[in-house]
Amino acid sequence: xxxxxxxxxxGRMGANMARRLKDCGHTIxxxxxxxxxxxxxxxxxxDARHATTLAEVTASAGIIFTVVTxxxxxxxxxxxxxxxDSLLIGAQGRTFxxxxxxxxxIHIETALRAHEAGxxxxxxxxxxxxxxxxxxxxxxxCAGERTxxxxxxxxxxxxxxxxxxxxxxxxxxxxxxxxxxxxxINTAALAEGLxxxxxxxxxxxxxxxxxxxxxxxxxxxxxxGEDMQNRAHDCYFSSAxxxxxxxxxxxxxxxxxLSLPLAAATKLQYDRLVALGRGDLxxxxxxELTFPGRLN
Amino acid sequence: xxxxxxxxxxGRMGANMARRLKDCGHTIxxxxxxxxxxxxxxxxxxDARHATTLAEVTASAGIIFTVVTxxxxxxxxxxxxxxxDSLLIGAQGRTFxxxxxxxxxIHIETALRAHEAGxxxxxxxxxxxxxxxxxxxxxxxCAGERTxxxxxxxxxxxxxxxxxxxxxxxxxxxxxxxxxxxxxINTAALAEGLxxxxxxxxxxxxxxxxxxxxxxxxxxxxxxGEDMQNRAHDCYFSSAxxxxxxxxxxxxxxxxxLSLPLAAATKLQYDRLVALGRGDLxxxxxxELTFPGRLN
Numbered sequence: 001x002x003x004x005x006x007x008x009x010x011g012r013m014g015a016n017m018a019r020r021l022k023d024c025g026h027t028i029x030x031x032x033x034x035x036x037x038x039x040x041x042x043x044x045x046x047d048a049r050h051a052t053t054l055a056e057v058t059a060s061a062g063i064i065f066t067v068v069t070x071x072x073x074x075x076x077x078x079x080x081x082x083x084x085d086s087l088l089i090g091a092q093g094r095t096f097x098x099x100x101x102x103x104x105x106i107h108i109e110t111a112l113r114a115h116e117a118g119x120x121x122x123x124x125x126x127x128x129x130x131x132x133x134x135x136x137x138x139x140x141x142c143a144g145e146r147t148x149x150x151x152x153x154x155x156x157x158x159x160x161x162x163x164x165x166x167x168x169x170x171x172x173x174x175x176x177x178x179x180x181x182x183x184x185i186n187t188a189a190l191a192e193g194l195x196x197x198x199x200x201x202x203x204x205x206x207x208x209x210x211x212x213x214x215x216x217x218x219x220x221x222x223x224x225g226e227d228m229q230n231r232a233h234d235c236y237f238s239s240a241x242x243x244x245x246x247x248x249x250x251x252x253x254x255x256x257x258l259s260l261p262l263a264a265a266t267k268l269q270y271d272r273l274v275a276l277g278r279g280d281l282x283x284x285x286x287x288e289l290t291f292p293g294r295l296n
Numbered sequence: 297x298x299x300x301x302x303x304x305x306x307g308r309m310g311a312n313m314a315r316r317l318k319d320c321g322h323t324i325x326x327x328x329x330x331x332x333x334x335x336x337x338x339x340x341x342x343d344a345r346h347a348t349t350l351a352e353v354t355a356s357a358g359i360i361f362t363v364v365t366x367x368x369x370x371x372x373x374x375x376x377x378x379x380x381d382s383l384l385i386g387a388q389g390r391t392f393x394x395x396x397x398x399x400x401x402i403h404i405e406t407a408l409r410a411h412e413a414g415x416x417x418x419x420x421x422x423x424x425x426x427x428x429x430x431x432x433x434x435x436x437x438c439a440g441e442r443t444x445x446x447x448x449x450x451x452x453x454x455x456x457x458x459x460x461x462x463x464x465x466x467x468x469x470x471x472x473x474x475x476x477x478x479x480x481i482n483t484a485a486l487a488e489g490l491x492x493x494x495x496x497x498x499x500x501x502x503x504x505x506x507x508x509x510x511x512x513x514x515x516x517x518x519x520x521g522e523d524m525q526n527r528a529h530d531c532y533f534s535s536a537x538x539x540x541x542x543x544x545x546x547x548x549x550x551x552x553x554l555s556l557p558l559a560a561a562t563k564l565q566y567d568r569l570v571a572l573g574r575g576d577l578x579x580x581x582x583x584e585l586t587f588p589g590r591l592n
Contacts, residue, residue: 013420085510127510139510162509166502174496175506178489183511185558192556193478196545198469199552206462210471214423215479218514249492256495257469258586260488261561263479269557290554 003062004029005155008077008087009056009217010042014067016133017099017159022046024136024158030060034073055089063155065100067099070244071106074098078113084249094116095155099124101180101241103248104173106170111144114226120148122240123169125176129236137161144173173250181249181263184242187220188266188286194228195290204229231294239286241277243270300325300348301451302504304350304373304383305396306338309422310363312429314457318342320432320454326356330369341478351385358453363395366540367402370394374409386412391444393452395420397537399544400469400523407440415427416444419465420452421472425532433457446554470548477545477559480538482560483516484582490524491586500525524583527590535582541563 004027007018015038022028030051033039050059054077057064064087068074078096080223081089085275087096096114098107098121107123114121122144139266140160142149149156149165156163157274166172193216197207208225211217227233246267269286276295288295300323303314318324326347329335331370337394339346345352350373353360360383364370374392375382383392394403394417403419408442418440428434436456438445445452445461452459460467489512493503504521507513523529542563549556564583566579574581584591 055342108372127506144464160568164495166504167498171498174493174498174504178493178498178503179506179512180512182485182489182507182514183491185488186512186514187484189478189481189558192481192549192554192559193474196477196549196552196556197470197474198556199554200465200548203473207471207474210437210460210475213477214475214484215519216475218478218482219511223511251491251498253488256492256588258488258492258495258588259592260492260521261565262485262558263488265561267555269312290556292552296555 003095003117004060006030006051006057006061006064007055007067007075008032008034008064009067009069010038010071011067011100012130013133014065015042015067016130017067018042018046020136021155021158026155026158032057034259047195048189050163052089054085058087058089058091058282062093063095063152065097065099069100072175074100074106074110075100078106078110080113081117081214088113088117088119095120095122095152097122097124097152099126099175101125101248101280102173102244103175103251106171107143107173118229120145122148122152123172125172127179128178133159140164141166141172141175143167166189175243177249177252179247180242180264183220184246184283185262186218187224187242187283189270190218190225191228191287191290193224195287195292199292223280224284227282227284228291231288233285233288234247235280235282237283239270239273239281239283242283242286243267243274243279246270297495300356301397302326302328302347302353302357302360302590304328304353304360304361305363305364305369306334306363307363308426309395309404309450310361310430311338312426313361313363313434314338314342316430316432317451317454322451324456326353328353341497350381350383354383354387354390358389358579359391359393359448361393365396367399370396370398370402372580374406376409377413384409384413384415391416391418391448393418393420393448396420397421397468397541397544397545400473403439403469404466413432416441417465418448419468421468423472423475429455434480436460436467437462437468437471444578451479473541473545473548476538476541477562479516480517480530480542481558481562482514482581483520483538483579484565486514486516486585487583488522488555490521491583491588520578520580523578523580524587527584529581529584531576531578533579534564534575535569535579538579538582539570542566552571
C-alpha cells in the first residue's frame with residue numbers, strides 16, 4: 001500500500017503539489033501552515049486533516065513534503081525535539097521531502113537532523129512555477145541518499161515530467177541556486193536591453209524578434225520579454241524570491257572566494273524592487289527599473 | 297550589368313564577405329586596408345586591384361563595402377575631401393555599405409557626409425561571425441533610405457539568409473548595440489554560473505544540461521558554455537570587441553539617462569580582460585575571470 005502523504009507549507013506551490021498528488025490517487029493525510037486558514041481550507045478541499053502541530057503532521061503520514069519560505073522557517077520546522085514542536089518528534093521511519101529554495105547548507109543540516117531522528121530525507125528543488133506544480137510537470141532536481149530517491153521515485157514522477165537525481169545532500173540546492181542566479185541575471189539583462197530600446201524609440205516587437213534570432217536569445221526572453229514591454233507583472237516567480245535566490249548564489253560565491261559582479265548587480269536590482277515595495281510583483285518587474293518613466 | 301564591388305577593411309570579416317561575393321559571381325574590383333599586406337594578398341586571391349588610396353577605391357566600383365574597426369577609423373575613411381584622401385572623393389553616384397559596429401551617431405554622420413557628396417549610404421550591421429560571412433549566412437540588419445536597401449537587396453541576399461530593414465540611419469546600429477549588450481551580459485552571467493558551479497565541485501556537463509532545460513537557458517549557453525568549461529577561447533568574437541560593444545550600449549544608456557548596472561558590470565569585466573592582455577581571446581574568455589584558479 002502506498003504511504004500516505006502530508007504537507008507543511010501550503011502556499012501556492014505546496015497547495016498545488018498537494019492537489020496534484022491527490023488527483024493522482026494519493027492520500028493527503030494532513031496539511032499544516034503557519035497561516036492556519038490556508039491549511040484549513042486546503043484540508044477541507046482535499047479531505048485531509050488540518051494539523052495544528054508539526055508533531056501531528058509527522059504522526060499522520062509516511063512521506064512529508066515541506067515547502068516553506070526560507071532558511072529560518074526550515075530550521076524552525078526541523079528544530080530539535082527538545083526545543084519544542086517539531087517535525088522530528090516521532091520521526092523514526094518517516095521520509096521528508098524538502099522543496100523550499102534554501103541555502104545548500106541548510107539542506108545538509110536538515111538531512112543531518114532527520115537522520116539523527118531515524119528519518120530519511122530528500123531535497124527536491126523545483127525549477128518551475130505554479131502551473132507546473134498543479135499539472136505535474138515540475139522540473140525537479142533531487143539530492144540526498146540515492147536509495148531514498150529510488151524509493152520515492154513513483155511519487156515524485158507524479159509531480160514531475162523532468163526528474164533528475166543530482167548527488168549528495170546540498171547539491172540540488174546548489175544547482176537550483178545557480179539556475180536561478182543565471183536566470184535572474186538574464187532577466188535583468190533583458191530588462192536593460194528592452195528598456196534602452198524603448199528609450200531610443202525602437203519598436204519593441206521588432207527588437208524582441210531580433211533578440212530571439214541572435215546571440216541575445218534566452219529562455220527569459222520567451223517567458224518575460226512581452227510582459228516587460230506590457231508591464232504585465234502578475235506573479236509567477238516573485239521579485240522577492242528573485243532577491244532571496246540572488247542572495248543565496250551571491251553568498252555561495254563569496255564563500256568560494258569568487259567575485260561575481262553580475263550576480264551582485266542583479267541582487268541589488270531585486271533588492272531595490274523590494275525596497276520600493278514591489279517585491280510581490282513577478283521577476284519581470286525588474287524592467288520597471290530600466291524603462292524610462294516607470295520606477296526611475 | 298551588376299555593379300562592381302570594392303572593400304575597405306579586409307580583416308577576417310571583410311575578407312570573407314569579399315570571398316563570398318566573388319563566389320556568387322560578383323566582380324571584386326578593388327580592396328583596401330590600412331594593413332597593406334592584407335589587402336595585397338586578398339587582391340591577388342580575388343583577382344582584384346590592390347587600391348592604395350581611398351579615392352582609388354571609390355573610382356573603381358559602384359558599391360563600396362566598409363568594414364573598419366571603430367568610430368575613429370570610420371570618420372577617417374569618410375573625412376571631408378578637402379582634408380585629404382577619402383572615400384568621398386569622386387563619390388557622386390556611388391553607394392556605401394557600412395558594416396562596422398559603430399556608435400549609432402557615427403553611422404548617421406557617415407550618411408550625412410555621403411549624401412552631401414552625392415552618394416547613397418546604407419548601414420548593414422552583422423549579428424554573426426566569420427563562418428557566416430564566408431558562407432553567406434550573415435544575420436544582417438540594415439538602416440538608411442529604404443530605396444537604397446531595395447536596390448541593394450540582391451547583393452545583400454548573397455551575404456545573408458536573414459536580412460532585415462530596420463529603419464532610418466542609426467537604428468540598425470542601435471539594435472546591433474542592444475543585441476550585443478544583452479548577449480555580452482548573458483555571456484558574463486553564464487561565466488559566473490559555470491565558474492561558481494566549478495568552485496562548488498559540481499559536474500559541469502550536468503550543470504550545462506540543467507541550464508539548457510530551465511530558465512537559465514540562452515543562446516550563449518549553446519555557443520560558449522562548453523568553450524568556457526574547456527578554456528577553448530579561439531576567437532570568433534573577441535573580448536576586445538565585446539568591451540567596445542559594451543561601451544557603446546552603456547554610453548547610449550547614459551545619454552538616455554538610464555542606469556544599466558548589468559551593462560556596466562559587463563563592460564568592466566571585458567575591460568578587465570583587455571587590461572590583462574586577453575582582449576584577443578574569444579568573448580567566452582570572460583569565464584577566465586570567474587573560474588577559480590584561472591585569471592583571478
